[in-house]
Amino acid sequence: MRLKQKTKTVSGIPTASLPDIIFMLLIFFMVVTVLRQYQGLKLILPEARKISKLEGKRHVANIWATKEGVISIDDRIMEMNQVRNVMYDKRKNDPQIVASVKADRQAEMKLITGIHQELRKADALKVNYSAKTRN
């Protein structure tokens, strides 16, 4: 008889703290969400196997290059010889900066080597060739 009485007291999961839990989740996702700052250009990234993650977004400067030879940094379309100035400023503000080259897979190497040369002139030597994982 006693045992039966004990079991009666347990009834249902307490839902009083449910809003708190959900609020916590909400705040987490609000903090994590980065509403896209830069649109970039329309292109198809190349594929590679041995790729590594780029750490964070804080020290990354995206350089977009399409197969038509259009170069864009921070949504500003620019000529090849302007890249060094822009990258130099970025390098000055953040010495750890990594230039993430997002070039179309059909882009010509003339364009890529041009970017290399500009990056070397700007002393931004860390480069990452953005690519998708090949299956």
Added chain:
Amino acid sequence: MLTARNRKRPGGEIPTASLPDIVFMLLVFFLVTTTIDVDKGLGLVLPAEGNEQEVSKKNITNIFVNASGKVAIGSGDDLRIVEIRDLRQEVSNRLLANDKMIFSVRTDSRTKYQAYLDVMDQLKMANAKRISIAEPEG
């Protein structure tokens, strides 16, 4: 007077019963819009400007990539055309023979980026650390 007071009383508090629903909706919105996409790619450190060094010929292997994506490997007269997927093995062999080997990737100015990246990928897979990028020809 009495009836008026009675009417006022039920509206004393904001109903909180639907609060979880509202928060859930917000949560779902942020869940959907969040893209945890990490940028991935092949890392490389370029040589500094004006830092060209003379390297002994026997420590250099050239890898040529032409405009149509054909790859040749070798130094001097000993040049062989290889498939991109065989490049890794070839590079590994050369590294075993000489661990100071520098691989110089030389492309045509019309070489497609994908072909170049394939070669870089193979070099990375073969654990080649010393990679040089030569100025394109033509």
